[in-house]
Amino acid sequence: MTDAEDPTGAPTGRGPEPEAPTHGVGPWPGGPDEWPDDPRYDPELLAEGDRRNVVDGYRYWSMDAIVADLDAKRHPFHVAIENWQHDLNIGTIVRSANAFLAAEVHIVGKRRWNRRGAMVTDRYQHVRHHEDVAAFAAWARGAGLPVIAVDNIEGSVPIDRAELPRDCVLLFGQEGPGLSPEALEAATGVVEITQYGSTRSINAASAAAVIMYEWCRRWA
Numbered sequence: 001m002t003d004a005e006d007p008t009g010a011p012t013g014r015g016p017e018p019e020a021p022t023h024g025v026g027p028w029p030g031g032p033d034e035w036p037d038d039p040r041y042d043p044e045l046l047a048e049g050d051r052r053n054v055v056d057g058y059r060y061w062s063m064d065a066i067v068a069d070l071d072a073k074r075h076p077f078h079v080a081i082e083n084w085q086h087d088l089n090i091g092t093i094v095r096s097a098n099a100f101l102a103a104e105v106h107i108v109g110k111r112r113w114n115r116r117g118a119m120v121t122d123r124y125q126h127v128r129h130h131e132d133v134a135a136f137a138a139w140a141r142g143a144g145l146p147v148i149a150v151d152n153i154e155g156s157v158p159i160d161r162a163e164l165p166r167d168c169v170l171l172f173g174q175e176g177p178g179l180s181p182e183a184l185e186a187a188t189g190v191v192e193i194t195q196y197g198s199t200r201s202i203n204a205a206s207a208a209a210v211i212m213y214e215w216c217r218r219w220a
């Protein structure tokens with residue numbers, strides 16, 4: 001997108017300006033009197049520049065304004081991951097959930113998770129904790145959402161042939177054990193990603209990205 005194409009009229013940060021930062025944009029040109037009159041813009045970002053990892057359309061927007069805009073158009077699928085061993089995939093899954101605009105991410109098990117892989121995207125993504133599978137399953141039932149387990153186990157249906165409801169929770173397992181028996185029991189179906197090489201599985205974060213992409217391909 002060029003600056004001229006940006007609907008907000010904000011500089012997009014692309015293009016070889018000698019003084020421009022390589023990531024993000026510098027201060028809005030001119031003084032406060034010349035700043036755009038839009039409550040979504042954050043005065044501090046206008047003054048200091050915006051180096052955050054956000055798409056160009058959100059440059060200079062406050063975090064609250066970005067979250068409100070995302071909330072208005074989130075997709076109706078949720079993502080859940082079991083967390084009994086502080087799985088390092090969770091941060092990456094949160095980042096992908098943000099990219100594919102999931103309604104919410106659910107952490108099932110331990111409350112603490114390693115945020116490093118999220119690259120700050122968790123600030124823009126609703127993340128909910130459930131003490132155990134029973135609490136998560138009760139929440140899904142109450143929300144009227146079928147739980148679709150994602151794992152390559154006996155009886156899994158390849159995702160390209162499986163039904164993928166528009167409103168659903170996609171549930172992923174951990175490195176090593178995969179989904180627990182309780183988690184599989186809470187699911188209405190199990191889907192798998194077809195593989196062709198020698199490894200038994202891909203990692204949970206990669207699997208989550210593939211399945212979220214597939215959901216978006218069908219429904220977004």
Ligand SMILES: C[S@@+](CC[C@H](N)C(=O)[O-])C[C@H]1O[C@@H](n2cnc3c(N)ncnc32)[C@H](O)[C@@H]1O
Pocket residue numbers: 150151152153171172173174175176177178179191192193194195200201202203204205207
């Ligand atoms: C590394 S896998 C471990 C368990 C796996 N069942 C195995 O036999 O090795 C961790 C998680 O990643 C996801 N996953 C990895 N590869 C997958 C595949 N081919 N199809 C579906 N899910 C997969 C699942 O959610 C799984 O619980």
